[in-house]
Amino acid sequence: MTATGNLLTFAALTKEFPGVRALDDVSFGVRAGSVHALMGENGAGKSTLLKILSGAYQPTGGSVRLDGQAHVFSSTAEAIAAGVAVIYQELHLVAEMTVAENLLLGRYPRRGPFLDRVALRTEATRLLQLVGEDISPDAKLGRLPLAQRQMVEIAKALGRGAKIVAFDEPTSSLSEKETQRLFQIIRDLRDRGTAILYVTHRMDEVYAICDAATVLRDGRHVVTHESLANVTRDSLVKSMVGRELTNVFNYRPRPHTPGGLEVRDLAGPGLRAPVSFSVARGEILGFFGLVGAGRSELMRLVCGAVAPAAGEVRIHGEPLGGGSPRTAIRAGLVFCPEDRKKEGIIAIRSVAENINLSARRSRLRAGLFLDHVWEKTNAAAQIAKLGVRTASPDTLIGLLSGGNQQKAILARWLSEKVRVVVLDEPTRGIDIGAKSEIYALIHDLAAAGTSVVIVSSELPEVLGIADRIIVMREGLVAAEFPRATATPETVLHAALPVGTPT
Amino acid sequence: MSANKISQPSPFARLWDSAGMLVVLAVLFLICALFVDNFLTVVNLRGLALAVATIGMVACTMMFCLAAGDFDLSVGSVVAFAGVLGATVMNRTGSVAAGVAAALGAGALTGFANGLFVARLGINALITTLASMQIVRGLGFIASDGRAIGIRTDAFFALGNTAWLGVPVPVWLTIACFTVFGVLLNLTAFGRNALAIGGNKEAAHLAGVAVTRIKITIFTLQGLIAAFAGLVLAARMTSGQPNTSQGLELEVISACVLGGVSLSGGVARIGAVIAGVLIMGIVQNAMNLLNIPPFYQYVARGVILLGAVMLDRLKQRT
Amino acid sequence: MSANKISQPSPFARLWDSAGMLVVLAVLFLICALFVDNFLTVVNLRGLALAVATIGMVACTMMFCLAAGDFDLSVGSVVAFAGVLGATVMNRTGSVAAGVAAALGAGALTGFANGLFVARLGINALITTLASMQIVRGLGFIASDGRAIGIRTDAFFALGNTAWLGVPVPVWLTIACFTVFGVLLNLTAFGRNALAIGGNKEAAHLAGVAVTRIKITIFTLQGLIAAFAGLVLAARMTSGQPNTSQGLELEVISACVLGGVSLSGGVARIGAVIAGVLIMGIVQNAMNLLNIPPFYQYVARGVILLGAVMLDRLKQRT
Amino acid sequence: GGPAAPAKIKLGFLVKQPEEPWFQYEWKGADKAAAQHGFELIKIGVPDGEKTLAAIDSLAANGALGFVICTPDVRLGPAIVAKAKANNLKVITVDDRFVGADGKFIESVPYLGMSATKIGRMSGATLAEEMKRRNWAAADTAACIVTFEELDTARERTDGIIAALKEAGFPADRIFKAPQKTTDIPGSFDAANALLAQKTGIKNWLVAGMNDTATLGAVRATEGNGFKAAHVIGVGINGTDCLDELRKPAPTGFYGSIYASAPYEGFRTAELLYFWVKDGTQPPLDTRTDGQLITRENFEALLKAEGIL
Numbered sequence A: 001m002t003a004t005g006n007l008l009t010f011a012a013l014t015k016e017f018p019g020v021r022a023l024d025d026v027s028f029g030v031r032a033g034s035v036h037a038l039m040g041e042n043g044a045g046k047s048t049l050l051k052i053l054s055g056a057y058q059p060t061g062g063s064v065r066l067d068g069q070a071h072v073f074s075s076t077a078e079a080i081a082a083g084v085a086v087i088y089q090e091l092h093l094v095a096e097m098t099v100a101e102n103l104l105l106g107r108y109p110r111r112g113p114f115l116d117r118v119a120l121r122t123e124a125t126r127l128l129q130l131v132g133e134d135i136s137p138d139a140k141l142g143r144l145p146l147a148q149r150q151m152v153e154i155a156k157a158l159g160r161g162a163k164i165v166a167f168d169e170p171t172s173s174l175s176e177k178e179t180q181r182l183f184q185i186i187r188d189l190r191d192r193g194t195a196i197l198y199v200t201h202r203m204d205e206v207y208a209i210c211d212a213a214t215v216l217r218d219g220r221h222v223v224t225h226e227s228l229a230n231v232t233r234d235s236l237v238k239s240m241v242g243r244e245l246t247n248v249f250n251y252r253p254r255p256h257t258p259g260g261l262e263v264r265d266l267a268g269p270g271l272r273a274p275v276s277f278s279v280a281r282g283e284i285l286g287f288f289g290l291v292g293a294g295r296s297e298l299m300r301l302v303c304g305a306v307a308p309a310a311g312e313v314r315i316h317g318e319p320l321g322g323g324s325p326r327t328a329i330r331a332g333l334v335f336c337p338e339d340r341k342k343e344g345i346i347a348i349r350s351v352a353e354n355i356n357l358s359a360r361r362s363r364l365r366a367g368l369f370l371d372h373v374w375e376k377t378n379a380a381a382q383i384a385k386l387g388v389r390t391a392s393p394d395t396l397i398g399l400l401s402g403g404n405q406q407k408a409i410l411a412r413w414l415s416e417k418v419r420v421v422v423l424d425e426p427t428r429g430i431d432i433g434a435k436s437e438i439y440a441l442i443h444d445l446a447a448a449g450t451s452v453v454i455v456s457s458e459l460p461e462v463l464g465i466a467d468r469i470i471v472m473r474e475g476l477v478a479a480e481f482p483r484a485t486a487t488p489e490t491v492l493h494a495a496l497p498v499g500t501p502t
Numbered sequence B, C: 001m002s003a004n005k006i007s008q009p010s011p012f013a014r015l016w017d018s019a020g021m022l023v024v025l026a027v028l029f030l031i032c033a034l035f036v037d038n039f040l041t042v043v044n045l046r047g048l049a050l051a052v053a054t055i056g057m058v059a060c061t062m063m064f065c066l067a068a069g070d071f072d073l074s075v076g077s078v079v080a081f082a083g084v085l086g087a088t089v090m091n092r093t094g095s096v097a098a099g100v101a102a103a104l105g106a107g108a109l110t111g112f113a114n115g116l117f118v119a120r121l122g123i124n125a126l127i128t129t130l131a132s133m134q135i136v137r138g139l140g141f142i143a144s145d146g147r148a149i150g151i152r153t154d155a156f157f158a159l160g161n162t163a164w165l166g167v168p169v170p171v172w173l174t175i176a177c178f179t180v181f182g183v184l185l186n187l188t189a190f191g192r193n194a195l196a197i198g199g200n201k202e203a204a205h206l207a208g209v210a211v212t213r214i215k216i217t218i219f220t221l222q223g224l225i226a227a228f229a230g231l232v233l234a235a236r237m238t239s240g241q242p243n244t245s246q247g248l249e250l251e252v253i254s255a256c257v258l259g260g261v262s263l264s265g266g267v268a269r270i271g272a273v274i275a276g277v278l279i280m281g282i283v284q285n286a287m288n289l290l291n292i293p294p295f296y297q298y299v300a301r302g303v304i305l306l307g308a309v310m311l312d313r314l315k316q317r318t
Numbered sequence D: 001g002g003p004a005a006p007a008k009i010k011l012g013f014l015v016k017q018p019e020e021p022w023f024q025y026e027w028k029g030a031d032k033a034a035a036q037h038g039f040e041l042i043k044i045g046v047p048d049g050e051k052t053l054a055a056i057d058s059l060a061a062n063g064a065l066g067f068v069i070c071t072p073d074v075r076l077g078p079a080i081v082a083k084a085k086a087n088n089l090k091v092i093t094v095d096d097r098f099v100g101a102d103g104k105f106i107e108s109v110p111y112l113g114m115s116a117t118k119i120g121r122m123s124g125a126t127l128a129e130e131m132k133r134r135n136w137a138a139a140d141t142a143a144c145i146v147t148f149e150e151l152d153t154a155r156e157r158t159d160g161i162i163a164a165l166k167e168a169g170f171p172a173d174r175i176f177k178a179p180q181k182t183t184d185i186p187g188s189f190d191a192a193n194a195l196l197a198q199k200t201g202i203k204n205w206l207v208a209g210m211n212d213t214a215t216l217g218a219v220r221a222t223e224g225n226g227f228k229a230a231h232v233i234g235v236g237i238n239g240t241d242c243l244d245e246l247r248k249p250a251p252t253g254f255y256g257s258i259y260a261s262a263p264y265e266g267f268r269t270a271e272l273l274y275f276w277v278k279d280g281t282q283p284p285l286d287t288r289t290d291g292q293l294i295t296r297e298n299f300e301a302l303l304k305a306e307g308i309l
């Protein structure tokens, strides 16, 4: 691999953490005016590479070359000054501040000694327009839905006019509409000569916007394709996972028995009209919609995280009283929320702790004491079953790669004996190999008579796994499709605001 | 997690939300004006304003500390030490300027050291400032041999004991602090960066905000202002007292928190801090005017403190 | 952020990492044993153990408070109030059991109220417990008219003044507290849930942890144990003192934090808390033995506190 | 001493408020006794009951044979006596006398000092006399007594002040208490300020409190409210925190202070304890010292003689 024509080159990068070698002698280059995909399984080292690029981590060995000059950025400020912008996998925003203040964080416009509020607002508005978001710059960031926060994060990085922009799974919390908008932004950047590094687990995206691709496995460089023209999907997947992967969804029809989950006239914040639906035992029900369609809000009502204003939830015919996640879990309904950092993981506790948190309840001795044998075996079994890549079960979960954190949270819920599982964006940030395993697990759950609700913004995922699909739009149920009649076109059309030309 | 309304909040709700504690303050003031004899006299209001001068000044910088996600327990000791040091130096040299410079320098140095330990070495702020609280208090006792050091330089008393437009100088100085730090918080990048650090240190750092430098600056300012407040106090009392202002740190922090400054960082408003300081001052003043026996004052203070936050909390239900 | 070496950590490094403060404690103990006359005598070690009894007991529950992301400033007042109330009731009724029950009940009730305000009403823990600190202190003064209440029931003194196997009963009781709360923290779901709440309250709630109930339980236990410690102290002092244990809250919290308990919740270890308590006790004891003048003791305490954390911090560099 | 010399006798001196100048001077006096008689003095501050018991333990560990104590609370007496007995230590109390569970003084423990009530009465009497000397009309005059009732000895002193004022014929309804929240100068300043805001139409003020600090704060408050020095009589207690005030070029409202000889009390109690331990000479059970009024006129001479200046 030569550095010629490359704006950005990684030269023999190595990064070691206690007990883990996250990157091992990785070298490849990224050309100006191209979009370069960075792929690999969860824990392969993609985010670590980006953090070295941004100066957040310092490599144990090797360097980053910009314009032929070798750098080891010792701080993020240095990297920013050198023209590098990184959109991290986890959002880095200040919830209590306004959108405008977040967008220009670290480079507030001044007028003499003072903050130039007018310039702040103008520039923020410009950035929001750049990403096509219709948000007030004065809105409090913490009030925005996840997808909009993601778009703010993107706008924030773009505002610096960097010549190298790296995206770490930017679409994992975006739905179709924003994703398309983001692609347009990326194409514009590319056309203006920016070098773009793009981390994703979604094959479609790679082929939609990437010109080149590099695959990492276990921290090592596997291959760099300077052009994707002759590279097949299967061969890419194979270089990532190290094996052939056919039929990701592996859909099998199952018998459905009525009386699983029944939701009647549920009303509450985020819903414009009461919602009713039911899921049979053994059935997988998909929820699709655009950002802010109200799916997450609905699920929070179903599982008791938010008290409903009216309506009823029944599980196997029994009404679910109480209105707290605790009662829901005890009745056999578990909920895996979409915002893993805020509502899923307990970052400063171990992987094992995070996995056992809920299910240990029924394993206590004398109602109080931990069953240490069970704690160990369950954690180990779940880690193995989901392929969580962790140095040990006692590693802090916050140190795991994003996808591995997600797997550990799923493991928490798969440790439970459940009747109903509600999964909100369960495969966010999960690699394709693991995805297919998780789909298989979901099928197994359903086959064992569990009712499964899966909320997803990935159309192929919903179409691939669900027996039935409900589409939500602007706080309302817009349509319902049995698997047989659901096509990408019909489902997407139902999700778009009324009057949108398709 | 409570329900989010999509509808725009009404103007009243917005005012209440942004100024909850100011409303509580106004109500409290009104009640006292109506029902507490002598409350609304010039003499009493002047006494009240003087009584909150020290807390008020120190609260300005404490607000910044809290905004950035830290706190400083050493302020009471710095107030006392600055008074003692200033008095000693003035008595020795006969120069007010020398005394003031020594005291301010010592305060800033203490703050700087706190900042270094917290921001650069990553030592917990509780431990760091608890340690400096003890060290500085000890130094104050050592320097004064435990005695109040009377100041013999008349020129210095002016700082504490003259009035301008009928308002005592220490009160003007407190108002000046509120103004300067209010401006610093709301109208400068420094203020915004402090809030960003407290709100999400990681995010601020990744965005290139000079986290360490800003934190050290804040602690240094805190030490400086505490020393300044100590000098003003010494001027008012015409002596530097080594055991003064014990427990000031908790009073200042609670005034800030009462005013809605978050203990976990990222949220601060100068108006609310002023409200917090005044509420605590008015409560104490009214109890004195009402001749409430001291033992009952403890109970009353606690109950009113709780009452004020609960009233403020109501806004989240409306 | 400096480069990290890979390779399996050596057994020494592992010990250091998991037991940093225990190592600091051991070193401190060794230094004192070698260089401080009379440190390693039975009389002194017994005195040392007695001196940390109150802090030790209260630290057990404070550790839980901190683990769950809260803290409790009212403990010092509860210790004092429990002593006063216990003494009063015993003197009135002549029954030790009645006095103990009244004091424990009052302590638990205070804690329960704190818990309700913090966990159910969502009032900030600083304000809540600062308020109850004042209220309870005031009640103690009111109940005793500000004077110590001598206890006339001899049976009660046994609690404070007898020994078993050469070790005074208060020390046994402290050991018992360490054991019970150590077990509670490490071997029960209650302990794990407390840590989960402190780590991420929202996530714990969604995972079915009864956040409110557990927090209330923790505060109630805190009040109960503080009252218990207050009774033991009163038995040792043969009187209930309304103004005892002022500032205890900060001492207890710093012992916990010194032992590595995180102020922001989610991290706690009983061994480390014991180490924190003992380090603070040993430092004070050694200074007394060395006859260091009180003013210099302030400075020394501060310096040693900082030194201990910095030593502990070293582990992150190795 | 040389290698063959017998180990020095060790004695403890425990005081409740080591930060107060009073106790600093007491310790200095005791140090003098130690130097003179050749024993070792161990000084420990004991702000509350728990610290007191711990300090006695460490004295015993240190090989001390006895201690002088000013207890943080007189009702700790029985516990201190028991602890001392268990450790075989002799005890002398200074300033504040032990009280038993029955509410009576424990007379078996040797005591030296001046009662808080008595020192307070002296302060009150001084106020009354000076007022008479200035020919103030009772109708124009009121008394501001800064109180801190959380502390037992403080209350005994302020009660003494008030009692003496009443006995001197000062009208009871013109004696006002101003409770201080903290025991520093700003604490009494704020307390007095609130009182002055309420009591209008008073021409002259008598000002006193538990110690110099309390009186100083209240005098500052009178100044702030426009009372000239000629209309204020402030009397403190201790005579240690007011020296710079008395040295001010122009007289202030602070008239004087009731000085009790701390160095003497420290010296004498330490000496008595030493004789007791060394020779078995039983100290007298009850020794009283006198307070003395110090003013701008006499303080230099008097305190020089005491070794304080």
Ligand SMILES: Nc1ncnc2c1ncn2[C@@H]1O[C@H](COP(=O)(O)OP(=O)(O)OP(=O)(O)O)[C@@H](O)[C@H]1O
Residues within 6 Å of the ligand: A017, A018, A020, A021, A022, A040, A041, A042, A043, A044, A045, A046, A047, A048, A049, A089, A389, A390, A399, A400, A401, A402, A403, A404, A429, A431
């Ligand atoms: N700060 C850290 N301390 C210790 N280990 C770390 C740290 N950061 C990352 N790791 C480890 O380094 C490895 C690579 O992680 P990285 O986040 O780069 O993976 P990734 O390729 O981005 O995965 P994903 O697709 O799941 O986001 C993982 O094993 C992870 O646990």
Ligand SMILES: Nc1ncnc2c1ncn2[C@@H]1O[C@H](COP(=O)(O)OP(=O)(O)OP(=O)(O)O)[C@@H](O)[C@H]1O
Residues within 6 Å of the ligand: A144, A145, A146, A147, A173, A175, A270, A289, A290, A291, A292, A293, A294, A295, A296, A297, A298, A338, A457, B004, B006
């Ligand atoms: N256009 C909009 N601008 C701002 N907020 C919106 C908008 N539309 C909806 N919201 C908010 O979004 C929330 C509903 O989003 P929710 O997370 O339930 O949707 P979702 O269908 O799950 O989408 P997502 O993919 O973002 O999770 C509501 O709280 C609502 O206030």
Ligand SMILES: O[C@@H]1[C@@H](O)[C@@H](O)CO[C@H]1O
Residues within 6 Å of the ligand: D020, D022, D095, D096, D116, D153, D211, D237, D238
């Ligand atoms: O506390 C006082 C002290 O200040 C001194 O005045 C002597 O008597 C003690 O009781």
Ligand SMILES: [Mg+2]
Residues within 6 Å of the ligand: A046, A047, A048, A089, A168, A401, A402, A403
């Ligand atoms: Mg990643």
Ligand SMILES: [Mg+2]
Residues within 6 Å of the ligand: A295, A296, A297, A338, A424, A455
């Ligand atoms: Mg959603």
